[in-house]
Amino acid sequence: MDIANAFLHYQNEVSSYGATLVAVSKTKPNPDLLEAYEAGCRVFGENKVQEMTAKYEELPKDIQWHLIGHLQTNKVKYIAPFVHLIHAVDSFKLLEEINKQGAKAGRVINCLLQVYIAQEETKFGLDQAELLELLENKEVQGFQNVKLCGLMGMATNTDNEAQIANEFEGLKQLFEEVKIAYPLPNSDWKELSMGMSGDYKIALEHGSTMVRIGSSIFGHRSYSV
């Protein structure tokens, strides 16, 4: 399937759940992104600040850019003027810097808090206790230039679908609890970002509002990131 058709296929399926498709275009050249764009894609996900910034500068301005990967504090300033949603906020320090750079750019920056749900050592994210600690923090509650829009998680990379379903369901439950317990002035809890090419169906069945699909739309990446 070519990029346009693959995009349309996933867009239809994901929107039938009322969810948003983030087309993950990391490592792919601009002509590939434009192919998806011409088919109607306006939401792209990237995991490297430099790459996302370069693509933002060269591509149409009605694209929403989502930073989906781990973000270093010292790089927030490069994306603060234009990023639509940061998916992987996993520390007070990072959120504080996003708030600071948001103020400088005169923007309120949409953020998701990344929660660690996988049984793997290598994934970033907050555990449940750290998440609640962050949301109890008075400084965080007072940040005026961030909006806490939801949670993000990555399931274990496994063929065990029951395990994946279990991990997504746990995050969904946590999200429901957070919505009720933390109606903060700077929150608008509506997004649950979970699901990638290999597990997006399971994620949608378990309440995902946003799936991040890369290789199934754009083809395999030549190097893994």
Ligand SMILES: *Cc1c(COP(=O)(O)O)cnc(C)c1O
């Ligand atoms: C690369 C990436 C994706 C997309 O992965 P695919 O398996 O290619 O769909 C989704 N989320 C994050 C955080 C990623 O880094």
